[in-house]
Amino acid sequence: MQNLSLEEVQTRSWTSQEPGDRLAGLSGFSWRLWQTPTTKRVVAVGVVPRQHRWVLCDYFIEKDDVNDREHGLPTDILEEQIQGFFWCQSLAQTIVAFRSGHLVAEQETVGLVPEGLAAVEASSSQDYVVLVTEQGDLILLDGELEVVGRSNLRATLFGSAGRSAADTPGAVQVAWRPDGAYFAVSYPSEDGLFRTDIYGAPSLQWVATAEPQPLVSPPVAVCSTTTQLGNVLTWQRRRGGVLAVATLDGSILFFEKNGFRHARMDMEQQLERGRLIWGLTWNAEDTLLAVGFTDISSDSPDAQHQVWVDIYAFRNYHWYLKYRIDAASRSVRASQTMWIQFDSADPLLLFWGRQAGDRNEPSLIMYRFQWTISVNAILDDTIAVIDGNQVLLTPLGRSLIPPPMSAFHATIPSRSKGEIIHHLIWEGKTLLTVSNTHQRYRFDGYGKVVATPAVEQAAHITADANTTTTVSAATPKLDDWLVSPVRSVSLPEGTLSLQVRTRVLQWRANGAQTDPERCVLATDCISFVVVPGELLAFWTTVSGSVLYSDLRIVSSAAELRRRCVESERIVDRGAVLLAALSDGLRLVLETPRGNLETITPRILVERKILRVIAAANEQGREPDLVALLRLARRHCIEPRDVVVSMGLDRFLHETTSFLGQFLARWRETGVAEALQQLLVSLNERDDLSDRLVPALVNEMERLDPERFLYAILTAHVTRRPQANLDAALQQLSERFSVDALRYVSTVARKSMDELYRAALGRYDLDLAEKIARAGRMDRAEYQAFLESLRQMEPVAMRRYEIDLFLSRPRAALQNLFLARRELGPQVDERIRRLVEHFHLAQEAYLELVKLDHEPLHTGLRHEIALLYAGELDRTGAHLEAAQLYALHGAYGQASAAYLASGRSAFSIAAHLQRAQATLQPEPHENFLRRLVDALCNQRRWEDAAQILAGPVLAKPEExxxxxxxxxxxxxxxxxxxxxxxxxxxxxxxxxxxxxxxxxxxxxxxxxxxxxxxxxxxxxxxxxxxxxxxxxxxxxxxxxxxxxxxxxxxxxxxxxxxxxxxxxxxxxxxxxxxxxxxxxxxxxxxxxxxxxxxxxxxxxxxxxxxxxxxxxxxxxxxxxxxxxxxxxxxxxxxxxxxxxxxxxxxxxxxxxxxxxxxxxxxxxxxxxxxxxxxxxxxxxxxxxxxxxxxxxxxxxxxxxxxxxxxxx
Structure with missing residues (x-):
């Protein structure tokens, strides 16, 4: 959906004004584009006829410098026809290959192939060089000029054509794939037809031969003429790319590396006599294919022919003719050499090498192109796309028609041969087109011709800056249309400009005196659009991100560093923004394959919501909350953002009126779902959930609990961090329905068995039975159990059984103590078993402490206290255990616990208390012996010795x-x-x-x-x-x-x-x-x-x-x-x-x-x-x-x- 425009044309010639110029009359010119880690240059080699010398011409691209060097030829070279040249890394010199088989460096002859050479070509990395001899042999050399392998062509070279075919320059062509893994050789075979063989490197193993006929052809193709291949070929630059081969009828065939035909491209226009394709080249991104061809107007070798270079773009299985370099004023003879090549790094830089003038002097022309977009915002965002001699028109604001289809198309009434459209300018609702012959045509938005004025100079026409079509006085010819390297959009607040080559996007506010560097929004921008109403700039980056910036923030110098830039979306690498639609929500994006997509950035939806709310406030009415929620839902915006945009205080104050909007439109599709999604979104933020959701639930229960039932259930079961199932089950208990139950099960992600147990946990037997029936549970599992619970008295015992069934021992213990108030000591045994089984001595003891009438030394409190003290003693809390033992009369255990805690005096006192309380006291000497052993274990040697030497034991020696x-x-x-x-x-x-x-x-x-x-x-x-x-x-x-x-x-x-x-x-x-x-x-x-x-x-x-x-x-x-x-x-x-x-x-x-x-x-x-x-x-x-x-x-x-x- 983009158009290709010419940005700059530069010409470099090796012409000298001196008489007898050594560059005049050169023949057999050969061109190459070489790139090394340090330099990039275009090299041309030619021979001076009958003077036995050759000339090497260099153009260094980075330095913009040209030079030439003359070298002599060995005397034994009889055939001065150049078959190719390459750069030798080991010698650091250019080596020229002649038809005689000589390999001549700049200083000396470095090799000889006695059979003669038909073609020579080096790989893009200069690691390998393939030589094709006139006998049909293949020789592969490495960077050291050592022979790596030998092979031969699959068919006889030249064959019956004999010497006449061999004398034709360029009859044999070699093309390397950029990765150096394969190369293709095109040559005339014995039947006079051209064949294309594919070989692997460095093995020189034959891989396949290109088959011009498709594997499956329609029946009508059986009687058609067989397609004949030519000798012009090139590989795509990407790894695994296809091979493009020109045919003799002026079309292009594409082949896989296995030789199978991949696709076919027919040229845009059939000429009167014929088309001779002499050049094919892909750009660095494989998005453009340049085809150089000559209009054969006469068979005479001295006749003047017209030369063109067409540039095609492949999008969505369609070849668009985007530009034609017209050489009508540069007619050449058939004997003159032409060469085209895209730059290896810059995908929009094309080199055209040729011999100019009557003296055949070498000349290099560089064309730099630029992608442009022509969109009319006032005409439903209609986009105009050039395709040869027609313009494809699509109103993006109405529909996105997949390219190459379009809503309308406008075709120029061609008045001359080879006329196509070059430039488009929107003037109001009228489209002005300018052809390559400078004809001007006007069309309306539906493709209808409005006017066809006479030919005028293109320099007389002015264009809007946004269309990027301007006239540059620095061009070689004033009638050449060139676009500015700066793409800019002028707004009332300032100017947004993009440096196309450097990809720098800058914003300059009106009246701002800021440093230009501080106004840089992006340094890797490839396309941008502006939403004027919101003053937002969106752009795509090389990495495939869509970013935006609020130009209102950047427009102030004080707020310059606070601009809001965030990643909106990750898209395909190379995606281009075409237009911002007039609805202020959608952006149109073109993918690298050529498809159209619309994206709705989050910021645009938020701005739309704010605009609607502001308009409602200005008119003194409530905003349409239902419509805003639907808008947010459609564009994947959180519904809570709508509430935040309104203001929390206002939303709380007007909750009744907002819910009234839902009730008034309740029968409309999606209204109930919008309210439920709002509640889910509010529950995902704790601050909004605690403040807004309870108020909404209370108001819904007051207004219409039946209609708002599902919304109330949603509010309860989507609470964070844990669903409020009790509140939801309470609603189900009051307004039970099977559908509502299934809704709760789905939203809360709970099974029916889990909801059944949750209802039991609320001690609601009726609801539990309803859930069991709705969940089709086995009656034997719940009916008898529920009936037994209903007959159980008191209520606390019923709840005790439910808690045991749900494995809630602490709740069961609480209910047992409640039942003990009514039933008395008859539940003590259950308490003991529950405490011992679930280790609830601490909880039970704390409950018993609350009862003042419980005795300390007997009964339930005494038993629970001893269990609790035993747990404390086992966990290392010896002192607390000893105190608890002593409090409840267990002096023996208290003495041992005191001793374990290191309090020997308390241990002795507890022992004496036990001796007094029991009828069979333990001998005091045995106790002191055990005390000494314990003190030794605690490494308290002096205390142990003091007891040993004491009056009771009387063991001072020990x-x-x-x-x-x-x-x-x-x-x-x-x-x-x-x-x-x-x-x-x-x-x-x-x-x-x-x-x-x-x-x-x-x-x-x-x-x-x-x-x-x-x-x-x-x-x-x-x-x-x-x-x-x-x-x-x-x-x-x-x-x-x-x-x-x-x-x-x-x-x-x-x-x-x-x-x-x-x-x-x-x-x-x-x-x-x-x-x-x-x-x-x-x-x-x-x-x-x-x-x-x-x-x-x-x-x-x-x-x-x-x-x-x-x-x-x-x-x-x-x-x-x-x-x-x-x-x-x-x-x-x-x-x-x-x-x-x-x-x-x-x-x-x-x-x-x-x-x-x-x-x-x-x-x-x-x-x-x-x-x-x-x-x-x-x-x-x-x-x-x-x-x-x-x-x-x-x-x-x-x-x-x-x-x-x-x-």
């Missing part, structure tokens, strides 16, 4: 041994003093102290050895990682160099050192760490035994091993987490504050007994460990150990933690 095992020597000294046993001080105490010295010294030496080994391992691991990083960086920085062998050897040495180290276990670092962790003394304390071992009593050590074993992980050399584990391992080996306190305590006692020698041994072991840690800490980054519940001052002993005790 208590002393317990303190020795725990290394609590200060507490042992206090016990010795209280017992006044000096002999213990010099006997057991000295022996235990010396044993502790040996254990602590051995422990610190062992830790020092382990620390030294693991620190050395950590150092090697880090050094290996650093060397590996340097090695990798060196390789990345110099990929062409071999890595240093010395570096490899160093890495191998480090890796072998790490591999030679033993595997260590992470988690515990000494055999006694598990015991020491339970003693709380240090990280490596000796195992603890109590005095019962020596006295033959039971060992308490086994009872203390209740903690779970730590999960150990073996770390092998090369583990990815080895460094992390090593750092943590070394951190744990450092002397902690607990270990320092234990050593301090031992040394104080050693000084007391005068054991200086043992104290020195202990101090030397500590100093050795400390120095080792300090030395490695300075080398390695190892964090200091942390001890929980320790004062920060303990960590200040950094270097001399034994300094407080000097020997």
């Amino acid at each position: 208590a002393l041994q317990l303190l020795f095992d725990a290394h609590h020597f200060r507490a042992a000294l206090r016990l010795i003093a209280s017992q006044n046993r000096v002999d213990w001080l010099h006997g057991q105490f000295r022996s235990a102290l010396v044993l502790a010295v040996e254990e602590r010294a051995s422990e610190m030496r062992s830790n020092a050895a382990k620390f030294r080994e693991r620190a050395a391992r950590l150092h090697l691991v880090r050094e290996h990682r650093r060397q590996l990083q340097l090695h990798t960086a060196a390789i990345d920085g110099n990929p062409d160099q071999f890595p240093d062998t010395d570096g490899d050897s160093e890495l191998e040495a480090l890796a072998s050192d790490i591999a030679s180290m033993s595997t260590f276990t992470f988690g515990t670092h000494s055999e006694s760490s598990s015991d020491s962790s339970r003693t709380g003394i240090s990280t490596d304390a000796p195992s603890i035994t109590n005095g019962n071992q020596a006295s033959g009593g039971p060992s308490r050590r086994a009872k203390t091993k209740t903690a779970k074993k730590k999960k150990k992980k073996k770390i092998k050399p090369g583990d990815p987490h080895e460094e992390l584990y090593l750092v943590e391992y070394l951190r744990r080996l450092q002397p902690s504050a607990v270990l320092k306190d234990a050593v301090h305590e031992i040394m104080e006692c050693l000084f007391l007994l005068g054991e200086y020698r043992h104290a020195k041994v202990l101090q030397q072991a500590g100093d050795e460990l400390q120095r080792l840690v300090q030395d490695w800490t300075r080398t390695l980054d190892i964090p200091a150990p942390t001890t929980p519940n320790r004062d920060s001052s303990d960590a200040e002993h950094s270097t001399t933690w034994f300094a407080s005790i000097a020997l």
Whole structure:
């Protein structure tokens, strides 16, 4: 639906004014378009006849520079006919192929094919070159001019045509597919007809031969003349594109790579004598096909012929003739060479190379085109589309007729051969057309001819800026129509313009003094339209998005950065906006295939709603809410947005009148559904649901609950986050109908069984029975059950049974307590079973606490309290359980719970209370023994020793041994003093102290050895990682160099050192760490035994091993987490504050007994460990150990933690 207009024409010639110009009289010209990563240029090569030299002409497109170079030919070249040329990457030179078989570079001959060459062509990437010899052989060369493969044509080349066919320039043509996977060869075969063979590369395997006849032909085609292929061919640029081949009768056939005919395109107009197609080329997007042809007016070789280039666009299975480059003033002879080629990147840039003038000088013409749109907004948005000599007219405001069909068409009365339409201009309701011969025709909106004036100069006509048709004085000829590269729309508020080449869309407000860069709306715009009434600009992007901008916001310099731009819709890449329809809602979009679509952006619908509301306010009436909701529904707009646009306060104030609009139009189709959709939309937002929906429901129940029943049900079951089924079932209970029930089931997405259970949950037996019958449930499942419930008294027991059936134990418990008020203790057994089965002791106890008359030590409250206390005790709440036990007289359980919570005094008191309350008290000694065991398990060694040494047990020796095992020597000294046993001080105490010295010294030496080994391992691991990083960086920085062998050897040495180290276990670092962790003394304390071992009593050590074993992980050399584990391992080996306190305590006692020698041994072991840690800490980054519940001052002993005790 777009038209193709010419934007710019540039001519570049290699003409010189010097006498005897070396470019004059060139023959056998060949043209190519080459593109490399650094440059793009058009290259032409020609031969100077009878002077044995050739000329290379270059035009660099980016630099806009032309130059030419002359080169001599070897003397052994007899045939100076050029068959092709290509760029050699290895030599960085142009190589020209001659018919004699010579491959001549710019400096020397680089190859020779003795059989002679018929055609030469390189792939688009210049990676491969195919040579076709005059014997019909195929030779494939690579970029190094090495032969990759050989093959031959499927038929005899030239055949009976012999030498005359071989002498024809360009008789053999080669076309590569852009991806280089295939190439096609067109050549005259032995029967005189042209054949087209398709080959794969680089295998040179024959793939197929093009078949000009379709696989399935209509019967009339049997007697028709066979289509004969020509030798002009080209591939589409897209991957897997088709092959286009010109025929001798002037049509184009398209073939798949398997040789099957794909489609046919007939040229727009049959000429008087014939058409010779000499050029075919696709543009970069495969949307345009340029066909260069010559009108053969005479068979004489010296006759002047007229040359044209037609440009076709394929849309919706139709070929539109969009433009014709008329060379009527540039008539040429048949012997002159013509060449056309679209740019490889710019889809609207066409190159035309030819020989101009009588001296055959090379000339290059560049045509830059532009897509334009011609829409008449005042004539039902009628769009005009050029197709050859006719204009297709479609009023988009009335209907969208799928192209290429149209509502009307206007055909120009052609007065000259080859006349087509080039330009369209709407003047009011009249369409002015200008042909390529500058004839002007006027049509009305229905395609009827209004006037056909005489030929005038196109420069005399002015055009509106929006149609983009203007006259440029910078063109080579003043009678050439050119369009402006800037497409603009002038509005009262400003100007919106699009730079077509750069795709920059800008808005310039009237009177604004803003920087142009700040007015840029988009940098990838390919089309745009403006909705004038709303001052909204919509545009499509390259990526396929439709965006919009409110120009009212952009029009103010202060609000420039606050423009509203959002993605409206994702469409096909390359989609184009054609028009904004006059209804202010729809935009017409053309897809890349050529179909028409209408889109309704959300913003336009919202603006339409606001306009309707504003108009109603101005007229002092209520807006038509039903019509607005229908409009929102039609265009997928949330109905709640209509309410928000009205204003929430106004909607609440006028709820009655709005609902009256629905009642007045209730019989119309879709009115009830519109109200229901409004309620669903309001429930999706919490603020609107809480504020508006209850008011609407109340008003609907007041006005007409029967008619608004479904709307009320919708409001209840669509509540968020959870449907209000109770309210919906209440409505069903009052106004039951099977249809309403099914509606609730559908909207709420609940089955009939779920609704049946929900009705039971409301204790509504009648509604539950109705739902069961409507849902066709089995009578045996519900009838007897419901009847038994109806006969059950009191009501609380009935509800209890329903709650049990619905698995609601807490509600059942509440109803049981309500029934207990009437039935008394006869329901206590049910309460007990319910509490025990569902673990509802806490809920039941809280209910019983409310009853003051319940006894504490007997009855239901006592039993429930014990169950609740047991649950607390099992969950670790020992103190709360103990208090509850004691409150309800369970002193034995209270004593155990107090003991578990660490309150030994309360435990003893509870035990004494139990002994007083029972007739068979437990011996007090047995209880204290159990108390000591519990305290040992809790690592409360001094409390346990105090009870052992107390007057009841009277075991001071056992208590002393317990303190020795725990290394609590200060507490042992206090016990010795209280017992006044000096002999213990010099006997057991000295022996235990010396044993502790040996254990602590051995422990610190062992830790020092382990620390030294693991620190050395950590150092090697880090050094290996650093060397590996340097090695990798060196390789990345110099990929062409071999890595240093010395570096490899160093890495191998480090890796072998790490591999030679033993595997260590992470988690515990000494055999006694598990015991020491339970003693709380240090990280490596000796195992603890109590005095019962020596006295033959039971060992308490086994009872203390209740903690779970730590999960150990073996770390092998090369583990990815080895460094992390090593750092943590070394951190744990450092002397902690607990270990320092234990050593301090031992040394104080050693000084007391005068054991200086043992104290020195202990101090030397500590100093050795400390120095080792300090030395490695300075080398390695190892964090200091942390001890929980320790004062920060303990960590200040950094270097001399034994300094407080000097020997």
